Amino acid sequence: MKKVSMYTLSTCPWCRKTKKFFTEHNIPFDFIDYDLADEATQKRIMQELDANGANGFPFVRIDEEVIVGYNPGRYAKLMGIGGAA
Amino acid sequence: MNVESRKKALRYFFDKVVGPLGYKFTPDGDLMDFLLEQEVMLERKHGIPFCPCQPLSHDRLRDMKIVCPCIPFHRKHFDAIRRCWCGLFVHKDVTNPDSLPQIPLSEVGLE
Amino acid sequence: MPRKDWIYVIDDAKMPEGGMVPVYPLGINILMARVNGKVYALEGRCAHMGCPLFNGMLEGTVLTCPCHDWRFNIQTGEFLDASELRLKVYQTRTEDGKLFVCLGQTEGL
Numbered sequence: 001m002k003k004v005s006m007y008t009l010s011t012c013p014w015c016r017k018t019k020k021f022f023t024e025h026n027i028p029f030d031f032i033d034y035d036l037a038d039e040a041t042q043k044r045i046m047q048e049l050d051a052n053g054a055n056g057f058p059f060v061r062i063d064e065e066v067i068v069g070y071n072p073g074r075y076a077k078l079m080g081i082g083g084a085a
Numbered sequence: 086m087n088v089e090s091r092k093k094a095l096r097y098f099f100d101k102v103v104g105p106l107g108y109k110f111t112p113d114g115d116l117m118d119f120l121l122e123q124e125v126m127l128e129r130k131h132g133i134p135f136c137p138c139q140p141l142s143h144d145r146l147r148d149m150k151i152v153c154p155c156i157p158f159h160r161k162h163f164d165a166i167r168r169c170w171c172g173l174f175v176h177k178d179v180t181n182p183d184s185l186p187q188i189p190l191s192e193v194g195l196e
Numbered sequence: 197m198p199r200k201d202w203i204y205v206i207d208d209a210k211m212p213e214g215g216m217v218p219v220y221p222l223g224i225n226i227l228m229a230r231v232n233g234k235v236y237a238l239e240g241r242c243a244h245m246g247c248p249l250f251n252g253m254l255e256g257t258v259l260t261c262p263c264h265d266w267r268f269n270i271q272t273g274e275f276l277d278a279s280e281l282r283l284k285v286y287q288t289r290t291e292d293g294k295l296f297v298c299l300g301q302t303e304g305l
Contacts, residue, residue: 056138056140
């Protein structure tokens with residue numbers, strides 16, 4: 001199965017929807033809530049966001065593919081799931 | 086001030102700002118309520134109602150561009166996707182906010 | 197004939213060059229500023245969240261709100277990042293060393 005990881009904010013409803021999507025499809029994922037992370041982690045994530053031209057959260061990585069913003073259609077396509085939410 | 090009162094106050098302030106810019110609060114009442122509540126909590130934590138869906142960099146110049154309503158600082162991007170990033174505001178003619186995907190600036194073809 | 201309502205707000209000598217002073221004629225919050233000798237009067241609260249502007253920073257004719265750095269042109273009241281938003285600007289005049297602002301017009305007899 002493809003590896004899924006994401007950077008999210010605990011305050012962001014779209015980040016919650018993103019986590020819900022993967023949870024409901026029984027896809028395991030790693031995540032870091034940026035706002036709850038320590039300063040060094042935040043700095044590293046910010047650099048990664050900037051490097052990928054990401055202006056906000058959620059920031060999802062499926063293998064090497066990056067998806068910025070809540071996009072269930074793309075998650076489904078990349079995970080090979082039919083009937084995107 | 087309790088959370089509900091502050092939410093009302095933010096609505097009052099923001100409504101006056103976004104109207105002339107061609108935006109309105111999302112018609113999705115639950116989403117609006119959730120986002121305003123997050124902003125009240127962010128304001129309690131930082132003293133400023135930052136966007137609940139964009140990262141704080143701790144660089145003042147940059148962070149002041151994500152204080153709600155942040156539409157003036159991301160105008161081209163948000164005009165293109167007809168909503169702000171967190172979805173608290175949508176273009177005035179939008180009736181179905183669910184139809185508006187969250188497209189990042191790097192993918193809207195403005196750069 | 198419409199008649200302008202001028203109201204005394206402060207002595208001209210109390211307005212320093214490059215400085216800002218809040219005044220409250222009839223309870224209205226107005227910010228007075230002097231740049232290059234000329235006096236400007238504008239709404240004293242930010243168009244964003246109503247923060248008092250007299251604590252802000254004045255650089256030339258650009259006023260930056262102390263709360264969230266919203267910037268305004270004090271000549272026009274215009275918000276620099278979205279011209280649809282602006283602060284109300286009041287006319288000013290000096291007479292016998294006293295500064296007056298025009299709060300509006302009333303219909304004369």
